Amino acid sequence: MMETLATMFWSRVERSGNVVAQLVRHEGGWRASTWSQVGDVVRELALGLVALGRQRGDAVALLSRSRAEWVQADFAIFAAGDVTVPIYPTYTPEQVAYIVNDSGARTLVVENATQLARLLPIRSAMPGLEQIVVIEGGTQGAPAVLSWAELCGLGRERADSLRRELAERVAAGRSDDVATIVYTSGTTGAPRGVIQTHGNHLAALRSVAQIPGVEPGDVHVLFLPLAHSFARLESFMGVHRGLVTAFAESLENVGQNLREVRPHFIFAVPRVFEKVRARILAEVDAASVLRRRVFAAAMRVGREASKREQEKRPVERALRLERRVAQVAVFSRLGRALGGRLRFAVSGGAPLAREICEFFHAAGILIVEGYGLTEACPVLTFNRIDHFKFGSVGQAVPGVELKIAPDGEILARGPNVASRGYIGQPEATAETFGPDGWLRTGDIGRIDEEGFVYVTDRKKELIVTSGGVNIAPQPIENILRSDPFVGQAMICGDRHPYPTALITLNPDALAGFARDQGILVTDAAELAHHPKVIDRVGRVVEATNQRLPSYAQIEKFTVLPRDFTEEGGELTPTQKVKRKVVAEKYAAVIDGLYA
Numbered sequence: 001m002m003e004t005l006a007t008m009f010w011s012r013v014e015r016s017g018n019v020v021a022q023l024v025r026h027e028g029g030w031r032a033s034t035w036s037q038v039g040d041v042v043r044e045l046a047l048g049l050v051a052l053g054r055q056r057g058d059a060v061a062l063l064s065r066s067r068a069e070w071v072q073a074d075f076a077i078f079a080a081g082d083v084t085v086p087i088y089p090t091y092t093p094e095q096v097a098y099i100v101n102d103s104g105a106r107t108l109v110v111e112n113a114t115q116l117a118r119l120l121p122i123r124s125a126m127p128g129l130e131q132i133v134v135i136e137g138g139t140q141g142a143p144a145v146l147s148w149a150e151l152c153g154l155g156r157e158r159a160d161s162l163r164r165e166l167a168e169r170v171a172a173g174r175s176d177d178v179a180t181i182v183y184t185s186g187t188t189g190a191p192r193g194v195i196q197t198h199g200n201h202l203a204a205l206r207s208v209a210q211i212p213g214v215e216p217g218d219v220h221v222l223f224l225p226l227a228h229s230f231a232r233l234e235s236f237m238g239v240h241r242g243l244v245t246a247f248a249e250s251l252e253n254v255g256q257n258l259r260e261v262r263p264h265f266i267f268a269v270p271r272v273f274e275k276v277r278a279r280i281l282a283e284v285d286a287a288s289v290l291r292r293r294v295f296a297a298a299m300r301v302g303r304e305a306s307k308r309e310q311e312k313r314p315v316e317r318a319l320r321l322e323r324r325v326a327q328v329a330v331f332s333r334l335g336r337a338l339g340g341r342l343r344f345a346v347s348g349g350a351p352l353a354r355e356i357c358e359f360f361h362a363a364g365i366l367i368v369e370g371y372g373l374t375e376a377c378p379v380l381t382f383n384r385i386d387h388f389k390f391g392s393v394g395q396a397v398p399g400v401e402l403k404i405a406p407d408g409e410i411l412a413r414g415p416n417v418a419s420r421g422y423i424g425q426p427e428a429t430a431e432t433f434g435p436d437g438w439l440r441t442g443d444i445g446r447i448d449e450e451g452f453v454y455v456t457d458r459k460k461e462l463i464v465t466s467g468g469v470n471i472a473p474q475p476i477e478n479i480l481r482s483d484p485f486v487g488q489a490m491i492c493g494d495r496h497p498y499p500t501a502l503i504t505l506n507p508d509a510l511a512g513f514a515r516d517q518g519i520l521v522t523d524a525a526e527l528a529h530h531p532k533v534i535d536r537v538g539r540v541v542e543a544t545n546q547r548l549p550s551y552a553q554i555e556k557f558t559v560l561p562r563d564f565t566e567e568g569g570e571l572t573p574t575q576k577v578k579r580k581v582v583a584e585k586y587a588a589v590i591d592g593l594y595a
Contacts, residue, residue, distance in 0.1 A: 045076030047155030056081035113137030175199035229378035262339035302362030
């Protein structure tokens with residue numbers, strides 16, 4: 001039998017039957033499900049899909065936030081020989097219809113009655129869709145809509161007659177079968193469906209398994225959207241390595257969930273770490289003079305120890321003692337907030353500023369950054385917990401080859417690269433994957449003498465000024481966002497004489513600043529343009545410019561009255577800025593900077 005994601009799952013169920021697989025918060029506590037129990041649900045769901053008429057190779061779409069049922073449905077789809085199509089729960093009904101139609105999905109699993117109500121009015125726009133399954137809540141009496149319980153019940157009722165067929169489907173699976181079609185979140189246009197095979201994902205899992213740090217039985221809290229390949233890798237790792245996956249209730253409750261579950265590691269995007277650091281610094285700014293001095297002293301000790309570890313130099317006994325005191329007296333609160341036994345955190349999905357890594361490392365929390373993209377399922381490089389360089393995205397994972405093209409673009413190839421390309425888009429496939437087997441990542445970067453990769457910018461996001469100067473905006477934006485006063489930043493300047501910046505503010509830091517400065521204004525727009533606020537942001541811009549060459553320095557900036565949000569359309573579900581959307585929304589503001 002050839003290994004697939006389905007056989008990987010059933011092998012885990014067989015080997016780890018009575019071991020805890022999933023944790024879900026329920027009625028004030030955490031309800032545990034063993035691998036055998038999860039396997040029972042997956043089997044019922046898979047049999048239910050077969051009973052509904054799903055044939056091998058049919059597409060089944062999943063529209064839900066990250067939860068245990070998402071993973072259960074994912075592996076049920078694989079077991080039935082079908083193809084999973086993840087959809088972000090924040091997508092508009094029109095975007096959902098586009099993906100359902102583009103992928104040819106026959107069944108759509110939605111999270112709740114609210115999602116169902118959003119889609120029923122446009123169901124006629126999805127003519128190939130045969131059923132909708134609702135995980136929780138009623139079906140609203142709509143035709144061809146059934147509940148999660150009804151799908152499981154259908155699987156149980158038809159188990160005797162369909163069990164053999166299901167077993168045959170699992171056995172017939174091949175590594176080059178399509179496992180999933182994952183749509184990129186799209187910072188510039190309509191999402192593209194990346195065709196990923198079982199073999200692509202298994203190759204990625206084997207590569208990651210060779211990197212030390214994660215052990216069978218480790219607990220992790222999954223809170224990133226499973227429609228994104230980064231969280232999907234985390235989910236698959238749970239099965240491949242035999243981990244305990246705790247599902248966060250919501251993004252708002254992640255902090256409480258971390259304290260309760262006490263994970264050994266977490267996956268997060270840079271924005272999460274940026275917000276945690278900003279919150280810590282805002283609390284420090286609001287503290288007494290004595291507490292601020294104690295924190296500063298602890299940070300000096302932590303940074304010196306961190307510097308020595310980064311340089312592979314020994315940490316002297318006296319410094320180790322000072323660091324231990326700083327950990328107990330100052331940083332232990334941060335450790336407890338993350339559960340108290342966190343060994344490391346993983347950052348991915350977007351570039352993480354070096355300052356953020358160094359801040360947390362000084363406080364005793366190691367963040368290792370990796371790099372990849374949906375087209376690589378999704379990993380290409382990784383920093384090791386015992387061999388890392390802050391500011392880099394690590395070295396190539398085993399099995400992956402990297403090189404830099406003459407124009408600076410990072411090229412990659414390996415068994416995890418989804419070389420089948422994009423569904424229904426042969427031209428885009430040829431452009432991205434090419435005839436030579438090298439994936440064109442679209443990222444500009446460099447590789448140092450030890451093989452550590454540094455991503456400097458997106459190839460298509462490079463700013464070319466009217467003077468013909470190329471400027472990479474992401475590094476500048478990372479420096480700006482490293483100040484806790486800044487929420488988001490976007491550098492402008494393409495076809496203009498000089499760079500400018502759109503800047504939003506961190507609400508917590510802004511509130512503390514207004515209080516300390518005696519500013520009584522409460523209106524957000526008015527507060528954003530208060531002279532003291534503008535002066536504070538101006539100092540951030542000035543400090544940033546001191547770190548930049550003259551041609552890349554920010555000449556002018558404006559403070560926007562509200563932060564960028566996913567709901568406002570300025571951010572992708574993984575918190576990347578949609579430059580085109582922001583440029584269009586604030587076109588008059590940008591024009592004003594060049595008036």
